[in-house]
Amino acid sequence: PKETFAGEKRVAIVPASVAALTKAGFNVVVESDAGLSSKFTNADYEASGAKIVGAKDAWSKDIVIKLREPSLAEVDGLREGSTLIGYVKPAQNKELVDKLVEKKATTLALDCIPRVISRAQAFDTLSSMANIAGYRAVIEASHNFGRFFAGQMTAAGKVPPAKVLVIGGGVAGLSATGHAKNLGAIVRVFDTR
Numbered sequence: 001p002k003e004t005f006a007g008e009k010r011v012a013i014v015p016a017s018v019a020a021l022t023k024a025g026f027n028v029v030v031e032s033d034a035g036l037s038s039k040f041t042n043a044d045y046e047a048s049g050a051k052i053v054g055a056k057d058a059w060s061k062d063i064v065i066k067l068r069e070p071s072l073a074e075v076d077g078l079r080e081g082s083t084l085i086g087y088v089k090p091a092q093n094k095e096l097v098d099k100l101v102e103k104k105a106t107t108l109a110l111d112c113i114p115r116v117i118s119r120a121q122a123f124d125t126l127s128s129m130a131n132i133a134g135y136r137a138v139i140e141a142s143h144n145f146g147r148f149f150a151g152q153m154t155a156a157g158k159v160p161p162a163k164v165l166v167i168g169g170g171v172a173g174l175s176a177t178g179h180a181k182n183l184g185a186i187v188r189v190f191d192t193r
Contacts (some may be wrong), residue, residue, distance in 0.1 A: 001058040003068055004071065007045075011035040013028075015032065015045055016048070018048035019048040030181070032053065063082070064082060084100065084105050086108075097110075105126045111126060130170065130172040131171055137172065141164070148162075151184065157168075
């Protein structure tokens with residue numbers, strides 16, 4: 001289904017994934033215009049083997065894949081006994097969890113997969129988004145910095161490279177560190193761990 005959270009531009013499944021699923025024998029349906037904000041057209045999905053359907057049909061399948069936690073109205077559209085894969089945030093959404101239980105839905109909450117287990121890292125949606133956040137943080141910082149990060153040697157003199165301090169050495173911090181170094185900055189990282 002299409003994401004309904006305000007400002008959300010991601011889509012839960014891309015055409016390449018549709019092709020892999022159809023090759024494995026799944027029948028895939030995608031809500032009309034679900035991927036437009038991610039620059040995927042209905043034609044892209046159809047070329048990958050998906051059938052384009054309306055919102056009601058997208059929610060009434062055996063397995064529903066979504067990014068953000070569904071609204072209570074969206075859960076009403078789930079088929080009883082179906083499977084929902086996506087973010088749920090069960091500790092913060094008791095009413096949503098109760099509604100999913102009422103629907104007898106099997107729920108795979110991607111935000112609850114332990115991130116330290118090597119086998120689970122391929123499913124770790126939180127780390128992939130943190131990686132992007134670290135990259136974007138450096139882009140934003142370089143824009144606000146007012147000059148380039150790399151040092152320069154010119155006829156007019158020498159400009160030293162920027163000195164960047166990254167606070168936190170997790171996924172976002174490592175991404176920020178790598179990107180700032182690639183831009184030519186002298187980078188130091190601090191982490192409490």
